[in-house]
Amino acid sequence: MSAHDHRSTPSWQWPESVWRGHVDAVRTGRGLLPPSWPDGARAAVALSFDSDHETIPLRDGETSPGLLAQGEYGARKGAGRVLELLERYGAPATFFMPAVSALLHPDEARRYVHEGHEVGVHGWIHERNTLLGAEDEQTLILRALETLSDITGRTPTGIRTPSWDFSGSTLQTVLDLGFLYDSSLMADDEPYEVLANGTATGLVEIPVDWIRDDAPYFTMDRFGALRPYTRPRDVLEIWKDEFDAAYREGGVFQLTLHPHVIGHRSRLVILRELLDHIGGHRDVWFATHDQLARAAREQLARPAAPTPGTAPATDTPPTSPTERP
C-alpha cells in the first residue's frame, strides 16, 4: 500500500510505511535561527497582514453584498489605518495579497511597496488549495505571482498559502517557481528549512500559528449558533506574552493580521498598544518576511548538525549546533 492509495483504509490499519510516508512528506529540517541579528538586535519582529478583503466570500462563490462589504472594509478603512500605524512606528511589514484582491485594489498593492513594505503571494482568489489538482494549483500560483509582479513592479519572493496548508503538490510547486520562503506551516517558533521526504530543499519556512493570528479570535459565522469572541485586550495579552518570550529567547515574534479584521476601531487599538510594548524594548529588529528569510537562509551555509532521528548526511563527525547567548 503506497502513501497515496490508503484513503479507504482506516489509519489504524496503515503499515508504518504509510503513516511515516505522510509525516515525512513535508517536515522540518534544520533550524535556521541566526546566532545574531543585524545591528546587534536581541530579537526579530516580523509583522504580516493578509489583505484578503473580498476574496474570503468570493473564494466560496459567495457574492452577496453584505459579505463583500465586510471584506471591502479591509481595503477602505483597515489597510490605510494599518499603514499609518506602521509608518508611525517605522516598522516594515509583509502584506500577503490574493491576486484578485490586488486586482480589485491595485493602488493599495502599489502603496504597500511604495511605503517600504513587502508584497507576497497569497493565492489567486484565496482558493482552498488543498482541494485542487496539482496542475490547477500551479497555474493559480503562477498567475498570482505574475499578477502581483505586474501591479507592484516587484516580483514576490515569498508565498503564504491561503488558509495555511499544503496539498500533496504545493511544496514541489513552490520549489519549481523558485520562491525563497514559505510562511504557512507551524512546526517551530523560529525559521527552519523544509524537508521533502527527508531531502533538504533549501526552502526557508517562516512559521505561523493561529495563536498569533487575529481571525480565530474575532471572526464569526453570522448564521452559526456558536459565536466565539475574545476581548481584544485579552488577545493583546496573549501577543505580548508571545513577544516577551521571543525577546527573552532571542528569537522571532511573527504575527499575522487581516486589515478587515484588525482594522476596526476597537481592535486597532491593541495593535497600537502592542507596537508601543515592543517599542519599549531595546534592540528589536523589525524585518519583512523576505529580510528574515534571507537572514535565515544564510544559516544553510553552516556545517550541518544532525537532525534528531535522522542519520547524519556524511561520515564526518557532527558539529555542535551554535549555542545562543
Ligand SMILES: [Zn+2]
Ligand atoms: Zn488569507
